[in-house]
Amino acid sequence: MVMDEMQRWEILRLHIEDGITLTDLARSTGISTRTLSRWAARYRADGIHGLRTTTRSDAGAHRISAELVAYIEHLGLTRPRPSMAALHRLVNSRAQQLSVKPPSYATVRGIIQALDPAMVTLALEGPASYRDRHELVYRHRAERPNAIWQADHTQLDILIQNPDGTPTRPWLTIIIDDYSRAVCGYMVTTTAPSAMNTALALRQAIWRKTDPTWAMCGIPDVLYVDHGSDFTSGHITYTTTALKIRIIHSTIARPQGRGKIERFFSTVNTELLTTLPGHLAPGVRNPHPVLDLTSLDTAVGEFISSYNQRTHSSINTSPKAAWIGRGWIPRMPENLEELDGLLLRVSTHRRVQRDGIHFQGQRYLSPTLAPFVGHDVTIRYDPRDLSEIRVYDHDTLLCVAVDEDHPNQRYSLADIQAARRRRRRQLRAGINERIPIHESHPTDLSPVNPDVSAEAPRPRGRTSRLRTYEEDLSP
Numbered sequence: 001m002v003m004d005e006m007q008r009w010e011i012l013r014l015h016i017e018d019g020i021t022l023t024d025l026a027r028s029t030g031i032s033t034r035t036l037s038r039w040a041a042r043y044r045a046d047g048i049h050g051l052r053t054t055t056r057s058d059a060g061a062h063r064i065s066a067e068l069v070a071y072i073e074h075l076g077l078t079r080p081r082p083s084m085a086a087l088h089r090l091v092n093s094r095a096q097q098l099s100v101k102p103p104s105y106a107t108v109r110g111i112i113q114a115l116d117p118a119m120v121t122l123a124l125e126g127p128a129s130y131r132d133r134h135e136l137v138y139r140h141r142a143e144r145p146n147a148i149w150q151a152d153h154t155q156l157d158i159l160i161q162n163p164d165g166t167p168t169r170p171w172l173t174i175i176i177d178d179y180s181r182a183v184c185g186y187m188v189t190t191t192a193p194s195a196m197n198t199a200l201a202l203r204q205a206i207w208r209k210t211d212p213t214w215a216m217c218g219i220p221d222v223l224y225v226d227h228g229s230d231f232t233s234g235h236i237t238y239t240t241t242a243l244k245i246r247i248i249h250s251t252i253a254r255p256q257g258r259g260k261i262e263r264f265f266s267t268v269n270t271e272l273l274t275t276l277p278g279h280l281a282p283g284v285r286n287p288h289p290v291l292d293l294t295s296l297d298t299a300v301g302e303f304i305s306s307y308n309q310r311t312h313s314s315i316n317t318s319p320k321a322a323w324i325g326r327g328w329i330p331r332m333p334e335n336l337e338e339l340d341g342l343l344l345r346v347s348t349h350r351r352v353q354r355d356g357i358h359f360q361g362q363r364y365l366s367p368t369l370a371p372f373v374g375h376d377v378t379i380r381y382d383p384r385d386l387s388e389i390r391v392y393d394h395d396t397l398l399c400v401a402v403d404e405d406h407p408n409q410r411y412s413l414a415d416i417q418a419a420r421r422r423r424r425r426q427l428r429a430g431i432n433e434r435i436p437i438h439e440s441h442p443t444d445l446s447p448v449n450p451d452v453s454a455e456a457p458r459p460r461g462r463t464s465r466l467r468t469y470e471e472d473l474s475p
Contacts, residue, residue, distance in 0.1 A: 005051035012039050012051070064103045068095060069111060072103075076112040077123040084109055141179060145323045146330055148178035149220040151201070151231070153193040154265045157280040158273045159289040160296050162190060164421055167289040169280075170296060172268065173197050175205040176261050177216060178224070181312050182319035183264065183304045184216040188297045195233040199343040200382065202239070207336060213305060216323050218330025222246045239342045243333070264307075272303045337397050340380070340390060351376050357391065357401055364389050364401035372398070 011029055014020045015036070022040070026033040042050035071094050075087050082090065088108045095102040122130040142148040152174060159167045173187040185205025187197050208217045223245050225231040231249070240247050273279050276299060277290035291299070308320045315322050333339040350357050352372045356365035359379060369391065378392040379401075391398045 004053070005048055008039055008051040009043075009048060012036065012043060015040060016043065064107065065098065065100050067098060068100060068103065072108055072111045073115060076115055077120065079124050081124060084112070087112070142177075143179070145177055145179050145182075145216075145325065145328070146218050146220045148222045148224055149175055149184065149205070150178055150224045150261045151175045151198060152226065152261045152265075153197075153228070156273060156296075157269050158276060158291075158296070159278040159280065159287055160190070160291045160293060161289045163292070167278075167286075170293065171197070172265070172300065173201045174261060174264060175201050176264060177220075177319070177323055178260060180216075180319045180322035181260060181264075181315060182216045182308050182323040186300060186304060188293065188300055190293055193228060195229075195235040198231065198236060199239065203339060203343045206243075206333065207339060208332075211305065213309065213320070215320060216308070218332055219243050220245055222248055224248050224250065226250050242342050267307070268300070268303065272299065337390075341392075341395075341397060348379060349376055350379055356404065357389070359389060360386060362386065362403045363405060364391075365404045366391070366399040366401040368399035369401065 011025070011031065015022055015025050022033050022036045025031075026036055029036075039051060044050075068091065072087070072091055075082060075090060081087075084105075088105050091108050092102040118130060118133075121133055154172055154174075156170050156172050158170065160170055162168050168190050171189050171191065171193060173189070173193065174183060175185040176183050185201045185203070187201035187204070189197050191197070206217060206219055209215075223240060225247065227249050231247070237247070239245075274281070276296075278287050280287060309318050311318055312322075348359075350359055352369050352375055354373055356363045356369065357377070357379065358364075359381075364379075372393070375393075377398065378395075379389045380392065381389045386403070388400050388402050391401050
């Protein structure tokens with residue numbers, strides 16, 4: 001530890017004023033007699049100022065030639081940089097060529113470590129790494145709620161069960177308000193990011209929620225996204241244009257502008273997923289999946305509700321309070337039908353039957369469909385909820401048709417497809433159980449007519465479509 005002049009005087013005064021010998025003083029303080037003697041001489045010459053720490057005139061300068069220092073720095077900034085041992089050997093060879101004393105390993109390492117880290121990053125890793133680590137970042141914040149929304153996706157660190165029982169890692173789509181940090185909408189899926197998933201998250205974000213504590217809604221002025229194919233799709237472009245939303249794409253390979261939403265993803269992984277079964281913790285490769293998509297969706301929704309109402313450290317208030325402010329009216333679509341017409345673009349064509357519209361094994365009916373029996377229509381639907389479909393005639397909404405057999409039950413397209421697969425597996429298992437029984441009792445398959453022991457061989461080529469009777473087989 002470096003002592004100042006007053007600390008040194010407190011020790012030396014025992015010798016100057018109290019007459020304690022330097023030998024005894026060195027024994028009690030652990031400071032060498034030579035150092036104490038030098039302090040005493042400087043004190044007698046210059047008083048208390050003589051005890052100040054002096055700085056060498058060559059402090060910070062290397063005691064080797066400037067040419068050799070430049071060579072060491074050159075090696076330290078060369079890509080790929082040699083190992084420290086190899087670098088030291090190269091420097092020694094260079095010193096012999098210059099006929100100077102080779103520097104020690106510690107000296108070479110000290111020169112390398114003294115290089116500016118930003119300079120090293122730029123030289124060895126390139127401008128992208130330098131920009132992400134050392135470049136000054138301006139943390140922009142929107143001036144008011146709904147001025148800028150950010151949208152992005154992440155694959156969650158958790159395994160859940162697919163409807164068929166197989167494990168999968170789900171994806172989370174989030175839409176967050178830049179000004180208040182409030183989560184306005186989300187979507188949890190087992191499929192990779194797509195324009196449809198983004199549209200469904202936008203639909204939830206824009207429209208009013210049934211939960212009174214989730215106040216965030218409205219049409220944003222700007223939607224800030226990356227260059228993913230879902231954000232550059234014609235579906236999203238058409239929707240945002242119709243809703244008068246300006247899309248701004250972040251600079252490619254520059255994630256700094258999406259820091260707010262990336263921070264929320266980190267919060268979900270560290271605060272929510274660590275408490276759920278199936279979490280992919282470090283060192284755990286194959287945790288047993290317990291939750292299904294619906295359970296995870298519920299857990300994420302509850303976490304978002306809590307997140308929106310707790311104090312955020314960056315704004316010193318809750319996202320909900322920051323979004324509401326002193327009260328204001330957000331810009332809204334004319335009605336939900338208009339919004340669905342823009343966002344629910346998963347569509348197909350069906351013919352209206354006398355008993356309704358048949359789709360995915362379900363039957364949908366509405367009194368409005370009576371004049372359209374026998375006509376082809378377009379239906380649009382939310383893959384998360386097939387309890388109802390929207391019926392269009394040449395892009396004009398006719399009605400919302402409801403599943404007649406399950407009017408109050410909400411189920412998804414994935415649920416129906418999984419149920420179909422389970423049914424096929426059950427039927428195949430039944431077939432496999434019965435085939436060996438028939439093979440073990442060949443008499444059960446013998447012809448009814450005992451005179452006919454086997455079916456006549458079929459001629460090659462074109463076969464007759466006429467029915468063969470028993471009389472035709474007689475000679």
